[in-house]
Amino acid sequence: MKSTMFDLVKNCFILTICLLCFGSRFALATYPEPDGKKLYDLHCSACHGENGRGGVGVPLALPDFLNTASDQYLQKTIRLGRPGRIMPAFTSLRNEQISAIVQFIHTWSDTTPTQYPETPVQGDRHKGAQLYSKHCAACHGNNGEGGHGTGVTYSRPRDLPIIAPALRNAGFLAAASDQMIKATLIKGRKNTPMPSFLKQGLVEKDINDLVSYIRSFEKTVQQGRDKPVEQQAKPTLVYESSYSFEETVENLKGAAIGANFRIIREQYFNEGLAEPGKEDKQKKIVYFCNFNTLNQALAIDSRVGLFLPCRITVVKHKGKVLVMSINPKLLSNFFNNSELDRLCQQMYETYLAILEETTL
Ligand code: HEC
Ligand code: HEC
CATH class of the missing domain: 1.10.760.10 (Cytochrome c-like domain)
Structure with missing residues (x-):
């Protein structure tokens, strides 16, 4: 009798401890204290x-x-x-x-x-x-x-x-x-x-x-760049090519060189990620650079380096050959640095010319 009474008290005690522990843990999970x-x-x-x-x-x-x-x-x-x-x-x-x-x-x-x-x-x-x-x-x-x-x-x-x-x-x-x-x-x-x-x-x-x-x-007050959304730059430029995948890559290199760029390298999209020889041969990136423009851009804002060298991607997708790049206009919005505006506009026009020459 004595021991059952003791057990009862003991169980109650354990139950209370458990409730306290899990209860407070539960409370913590519901209302986490921000750190x-x-x-x-x-x-x-x-x-x-x-x-x-x-x-x-x-x-x-x-x-x-x-x-x-x-x-x-x-x-x-x-x-x-x-x-x-x-x-x-x-x-x-x-x-x-x-x-x-x-x-x-x-x-x-x-x-x-x-x-x-x-x-x-x-x-x-x-x-x-x-x-x-x-x-x-x-x-x-x-x-x-x-x-x-x-x-x-x-x-x-x-x-x-x-x-x-x-x-x-x-x-x-x-x-x-x-x-x-x-x-x-x-x-x-x-x-x-x-x-x-x-x-x-x-x-x-x-x-x-x-x-x-x-x-x-x-x-x-200056409200920042409050251009209406439809006037904001599209994040990517995508053109459909009327040539084969290989021809398009060659056109792209020619067009970049024609626009005073130097080709730095070309590589398959997943080169280094896929086993050598097993890369996706229908997706290629061409890297190019113009050191003059590069230095101008870096002098204004060194964060531009994150997006260099310039690159354009060619992919064959569902029978279509697409040529794509990020829109350089986006950079000036992205960095919130109006000094980059002129340079980005210039790059945008150059990219459009390259994309058109590559695909038309
Ligand atoms: C030599 C450059 C210089 C001059 C001149 C100067 N400031 Fe500043 N000011 C700064 C910098 C840099 C900061 C930011 C300091 C920091 O990192 O906290 C600052 C901060 C401030 C701030 C706080 C703003 C914030 O966002 O915290 C105010 C207000 C301010 N300045 C007003 C003035 C006024 C008004 C004058 C003229 C009477 C003046 N400043 C002259 C460089 C200058
Ligand atoms: C993308 C970059 C970026 C991030 C992320 C950012 N800040 Fe800032 N913050 C800035 C810059 C730049 C300024 C100066 C504004 C200017 O140049 O007019 C600033 C200004 C401030 C100021 C005013 C300083 C002053 O001298 O009066 C405070 C306070 C501040 N930030 C706090 C924070 C806190 C807290 C966070 C995170 C919750 C944060 N910021 C996240 C870039 C950033």
Whole structure:
């Protein structure tokens, strides 16, 4: 009797423990606590670097940045991005996930996140405009469009270690409060080109005028590349050839050489993946290059290297011979770098000429 009573208590105890364990595990599975570091590594580190050191994106781990950035600023910047600049809008992250990322970003600094009063800064925006041309335009662009290129690594003048962000930008203006912009101008950001303007000889009133001027950008904000979808470049160019597969490959090489390219190599689509001799002989890629254009493109934006050398693919599919390439116009959209526009348009026209000559 005594032992059954004991067993009963024991079983109840075990049952309770099990319920607690599995219950809480179940709860964890349903409501996983977002892991800020993991989310940062997944969504941000490719651009902002491991530990916020910077890359295609500006560095985030700077003490002067973390000192002046409010949680709200960080949250809104992640949610809204910077339209027209390379910083994307993270529309599908949940609020808790964004908060977890923000908390993780704060672990790089031991300062407490700043809270700013909502009070707008009152100043004279006309005076601000004059001060802006004199003190800011060289880095942030005459119209606040931001420096050319992005972040710390790409297409920047060598004497400018970090590209100045766009200020006439819907995402920036929605995220930054007047008081935060003011604090940034007063303090500057040590270890970046952005100086403290109190130390540059401006007084508080000048800074208020500058903030009013920046706020006035809201009326004529740059919305980025808001071309209607139907005018956007198609991602691939596909032409049907009226020649046999082998003839088409020869035509393609001839057309590329005719357009001042040098043929680098040709290979079967799955060469190196399939056993030697067993490659798919109906799919071939021709690689070609023009070193002049290549150097021009790399000087503007070294990320173009990801898509070089130029390549065009010929495939025989269901009796048809197709000649295909990515659309070079897409590159300028993709890199969000308007300096590439002219070059990409030129490449697009050259590709069309090559594709036509190959297939007609
Ligand atoms: C020598 C170049 C340079 C000059 C001059 C300069 N800035 Fe900057 N500014 C920068 C850089 C670079 C950053 C980004 C720093 C960073 O990585 O956090 C920056 C950041 C900022 C930011 C924060 C923007 C953001 O997205 O975080 C504001 C606001 C700003 N600058 C306003 C101004 C104003 C107004 C002036 C003129 C009074 C000015 N800057 C002058 C280079 C400059
Ligand atoms: C594709 C590259 C890219 C990705 C991915 C990216 N960013 Fe950015 N981010 C940028 C660039 C570039 C800027 C500067 C905007 C400019 O030049 O106008 C920026 C700006 C920012 C700023 C403003 C910095 C300042 O000085 O005020 C914050 C904050 C930020 N990013 C956080 C994040 C976080 C957090 C993530 C991940 C959830 C992320 N970014 C993902 C490229 C990126």
